[in-house]
Each structure stands twice: as structure tokens, then as C-alpha cells.
Amino acid sequence: MQAGVRLLDSDDGRRFDFDPGSFCLELLLTGGPVLVQRTELLRGPGDLTEWIAESRLARVAALDDVRVRPSELRELRDFRDMMWSAARTVAHGGTVEREHIDWINDSATVDLSPELDAETRTRRWAAPITGEQILGAAARDAIELIGEHAGRVRECGADGCALLFRDTSRPGNRRWCSMRRCGNRSKVKTYRSRRD
Template identity: 60%
Template sequence: MRVGTRLLTAATGERFRFDAGCFCLELLITGGPGPYQRYEILHEPADLARWLEGSRLAEVAPLSGDDIRIQPAELRRIKRFRDTMWSVARTVAHGERPSSADLEVLNDSAEPPPRPRLDPATGVRQWASPVTGGQILGAAAREAIELLGGDRVERLRECAADDCQLLFLDTSRPGSRRWCSMQRCGNRHKVNAHRARQP
């Protein structure tokens, strides 16, 4: 499975692949406020370090738990950013304007991101270690600011299924992605549409 594509389990137990399209939206699948608390997986810094190994940040260069140093206070800030991003992204996906207070949380989170480097011995791209929680927060916040303040904001979507709130950046060439996953919501829509056409 490609880095950044996650295997998720629905409340029904159904498993499906999901690609959020960017790191700041991928972070949302780790949990969130209100009804999303039941999906929380970031209980301690080590949980985030493990999760990051398969994240979109690992597309730039491999991430290993040994290279990541996250303090409990940093994890709390990352979760606050994530919870705020849920609200901001949903609001924007519905064509509305987020609150100034929520946007300030994103702005205040834009710390310097991790620094990529070339290993002098091998020429291979890697992250300058240690990668800190503040840098992870900065990477997510800077990407969110670039997304929300740029041309790609029109491709920020919420899954079109009535019972799915997953958010993603539509990176398809035609910009026509509607579903979190064709394996799940897209397929259910096709089945329901087929049944509706039957006499």
C-alpha cells in the first residue's frame, strides 16, 4: 500500500483504503473532537511516532520511531490543531468561512517544519533528526495554511455519502472525486443506484 494511503475500519467492521490527499487532512483520521473521539489513536507520543512512519511525511524521506522525539505537551498541541482542523476543513468544504479563532489556532501552529537533508555518505534523502513534535505540528499547519489560502482549496471535499464525514483533497486530474473510497462509499452508491433502476 502506498505511503499516505490508510486502511481504515468503518463502524460496521468493513475495511477500506483511504487517501486524504495531503498530510494535514491525513492527520484527521487519528481521532478528533465530539463524535470522532471514538477513533482516537494518539494516546501517547509513541502512538504518533508509530503512525508517522506510514504518513505522507514518509513520502519525502523515511521516518523511523527512533528519529522522532515528541513531548507530551507537543502531542497535546498537535491534537488541538487536528481538532480545530476538523472544524475548519468541514466548514470550508461546505463553502462557508471558518471562525477567526480557529484560523488563529492554525496560524499559531505554523512552527518550522522538519528539515530534509542528504546523507553525505549515501546521497539519500532523509530527515535531520531528531524530528520533534513541534516540527510535525509545523508541517501540518503550514500545509493547511497553504491549502486553505491557495488555489487548491476548491478541491477540499467531504465524502458525498450522507453517513460519511471523511475529508480529503481531490488530487484527481479531472477534479471529480466524490467519495472517501470507491471500495466503501463509492461502491455503496453504485449498488444503491443499480437497485433503484431495477423494476
């Protein structure tokens, strides 16, 4: 599976693939006020190291040598919880709170730097990668998302599904978190209501 596309567990125990379409929205899948995964996935720095290796950031360049301090992890989790609120507001056409805008802007000042590996001539993120840089990457992504793609931030159209994504489809008509879950359920529902 492509980095940044995540396998999630459905309530009926089945797994489905979900592409959140943006790094800061991918971060929401690790826990927070709307617990998609029901549990906190980022309990310790090692959890973040593992999680980040499969993230959208890995599409751009390799992430070697990630070093996260516990305080940085706490800040990232707080940022994520704030982003749940900010992204949901955007998805519903609302105005993001001033306090949240300031939080995003303040977090965006530190970023990952790309570099060339001298041996392989391929791109990688300059190591060591810190928790502060990962937070910065999420904040920069949030600036792009809210500043340029607010109209494409969506909440899944199914009742009771709170998954948020950036619709990157060309026609801009993505409605579901995943065709394999909510898309199919909706099709079955429509079919049944037509039949009845």
C-alpha cells in the same frame, strides 16, 4: 500501500483504503470530534512515532528518530480537533474562523528540515524530529490547502460519511472517500433504485 494512504475499518467490519490527499487531513484520521476510528489513536508519544512513519511525510523523506513530548502531543491533538472544524467549513464553502486562521499561522513557524544523508546521498528529515515540527508541517499543509486548494476540499458524498479529503484527481470529480466503500454503496443504491 503507499505512505499516507490509510486502511480504515468500515462499520460492517470490512477494511477500506482511504487517501486523504493532504497531510493535515490525514491527521484527522487519528481521532477528534468526528471519530472516524471511534478511538483516539494518539494516546501517547509512541503512538505518534508509529503513525508518522506511515504518513504522507514519509513519501518525501525518511523519518528517523522522532522524539515527541507529552505536551507536544496534546498540542497536536488540539490542533487536529480544530482542523476538523476548519476543514469541514472549507469543504462546505464556508469561511474559516479568524481564531482558527491565527492558530494555523502561529503553528506554522517551526518546520521539518530536509537534509542529505552523507552515506547514502538520499533525502531524509533532519533528526531528531520533534512534535512541534510535526505540528508545523501539518499547519503549513493547512495553509497550502486552505490558501490554494480550498475548492478541492471535499466531504465524502455518502450520507453519514464524514471523511474529508483533498481531491487531487485531474478532472476534480472525486466524490467518495473510497470506491471500495462509499463509491460501491452508491452504485448499488443507484442500481436498486433503477430496478425498482
